[in-house]
Every structure is written in C-alpha cells, then in structure tokens.
Amino acid sequence: MLGMAGVATGARVLDVAAGAGDQTLDIAARVGPRGSVLATDLSPAILEFARANAERAGHRNVRTQVADGERLGVDEAGFDAAVCRLGLMFFPDPLQGLREMHRALKPGGGICTMVFSTPQANPCVATLMATALQHAGLPLQDPYRPGGLLSLGKPGLIDGLFRAAGFRDVATTKMSAPFRLASARAYLDFVRASASPIQQILAGLEPAGREAAWTAMAERLGAFDTAAGWEGPNELLLTAARR
Numbered sequence: 001m002l003g004m005a006g007v008a009t010g011a012r013v014l015d016v017a018a019g020a021g022d023q024t025l026d027i028a029a030r031v032g033p034r035g036s037v038l039a040t041d042l043s044p045a046i047l048e049f050a051r052a053n054a055e056r057a058g059h060r061n062v063r064t065q066v067a068d069g070e071r072l073g074v075d076e077a078g079f080d081a082a083v084c085r086l087g088l089m090f091f092p093d094p095l096q097g098l099r100e101m102h103r104a105l106k107p108g109g110g111i112c113t114m115v116f117s118t119p120q121a122n123p124c125v126a127t128l129m130a131t132a133l134q135h136a137g138l139p140l141q142d143p144y145r146p147g148g149l150l151s152l153g154k155p156g157l158i159d160g161l162f163r164a165a166g167f168r169d170v171a172t173t174k175m176s177a178p179f180r181l182a183s184a185r186a187y188l189d190f191v192r193a194s195a196s197p198i199q200q201i202l203a204g205l206e207p208a209g210r211e212a213a214w215t216a217m218a219e220r221l222g223a224f225d226t227a228a229g230w231e232g233p234n235e236l237l238l239t240a241a242r243r
C-alpha cells in the first residue's frame with residue numbers, strides 16, 4: 001500500500017483515519033527522520049494511542065491531528081503522499097473525503113486507499129452484519145449503503161469516486177487477505193475488541209440477547225473451520241492514483 005502511494009524516504013505523508021497508528025509507524029520508518037507523517041482520525045481517544053505508540057517506537061517524525069476525513073483542515077498541497085487504510089468506507093460522503101485528500105496532495109503526489117470489496121468475497125463481514133441485524137430485530141440493509149463496512153466494494157464505484165475527486169492514473173487492485181486464526185471465536189474476539197459497527201447494532205440489546213447474537217455468529221463462522229484452525233475469506237481493494 002505504501003509503495004503504491006509512493007511513500008519514499010524524506011516524504012511528507014498524510015495518514016487519514018489512522019486509528020491506533022499501525023500503518024503510521026510503518027510510514028514513519030519508511031520516510032525516515034527527514035520525512036514526516038501526519039496521522040488524522042475522527043476519534044481523539046484512538047489517536048492518542050497512535051501518538052503514544054509512535055513515541056514508544058521512538059519516531060519523532062509523527063504528528064497527530066483530530067479531524068473528520070471530510071474536513072481535514074490541513075494546508076493545500078502540503079503532502080507528497082496520502083494513505084487511508086480501512087477508513088474511507090465509513091465516511092458518509094467518501095467523495096468529499098477523496099476531494100480533501102486530493103487538495104492536501106502536491107500535484108503529482110500519490111494516494112492509496114484500502115477498503116473491503118464485495119459481500120460475496122467477504123462472507124465473514126456479511127455474516128456478522130446479517131446476524132447482528134437479525135438479532136437486533138432490524139431489517140437487512142443494502143451492503144453498499146453509504147458509511148457501511150462494504151459501502152465501497154461495489155465493482156467500479158471507488159474508481160469513479162477517485163476520478164470525480166480529480167485524481168488521475170486511477171487503478172484498483174484486488175487483494176485476498178484471509179483472516180487466519182485459531183478459531184471463529186478468536187476472530188469474534190478481535191471484532192469485539194474493535195470499534196466495529198456490529199457493536200453499534202447490538203448496543204440496544206440486553207446482555208443475554210447480545211451473547212446469543214455472538215454465539216450465532218460463532219456457529220455460522222464455523223463454516224470456515226479448517227484442519228489447521230480457522231480461515232475466514234476476506235478481500236480488499238487497493239486503489240492507487242495521483243493528483
């Protein structure tokens with residue numbers, strides 16, 4: 001992803017929806033002390049993890065800034081590269097998010113985003129959503145609705161948004177990134193520990209109702225048990241382009 005965005009030694013890089021900063025640390029190491037990375041996220045709490053993680057790793061070239069990806073509040077043309085890993089699909093208006101990243105990049109600057117692909121290629125995400133909605137007594141949702149986990153997976157959609165935002169040389173690559181864990185339960189532990197929309201859907205249920213939903217998810221995800229553990233299919237779209 002960093003290579004596709006053109007993240008190189010000495011570059012100034014914008015990391016949008018950086019979360020706890022896992023990729024921020026990779027960027028900081030890759031650009032080196034002459035480069036820098038600005039990690040932005042909507043959540044001040046998660047961004048504090050990113051700051052602390054960067055400090056602990058000894059990176060002095062990392063700054064953080066709380067910002068909605070649709071209103072970054074950064075200088076125009078101030079960055080050589082931008083990345084957004086598993087964040088853009090959550091934006092209510094992803095085109096506006098891409099326009100902001102376009103504005104922040106220097107002419108010729110590179111971008112790479114990562115989002116989930118189709119519900120068919122991401123049966124674990126689709127199963128979690130369908131089971132959570134069923135247990136919460138809510139109707140099934142259009143998987144491609146704006147702001148949903150799979151909202152940018154519709155074939156061709158993200159390329160069109162990049163072009164509409166003004167990017168050129170737009171190219172999307174599919175990447176298989178299966179979850180390999182000891183069991184379906186271990187995958188669900190990971191989902192439960194993250195700020196996932198599944199938690200929001202189940203938030204209105206009593207504790208017993210919530211547990212019943214997680215148990216049903218574990219049973220359905222057991223379909224991906226293997227002799228060596230559990231392997232949940234997962235497909236991502238990496239979209240690279242240039243301002």
Ligand SMILES: C[S@@+](CC[C@H](N)C(=O)[O-])C[C@H]1O[C@@H](n2cnc3c(N)ncnc32)[C@H](O)[C@@H]1O
Nearest residue numbers: 017018019041042043068069085086087090091
């Ligand atoms: C799945 S996490 C990904 C974090 C990180 N990029 C990673 O890959 O580990 C999604 C992140 O998007 C952030 N986010 C969601 N909507 C956002 C928005 N409109 N503007 C900025 N960040 C947003 C969340 O706060 C969360 O940290």
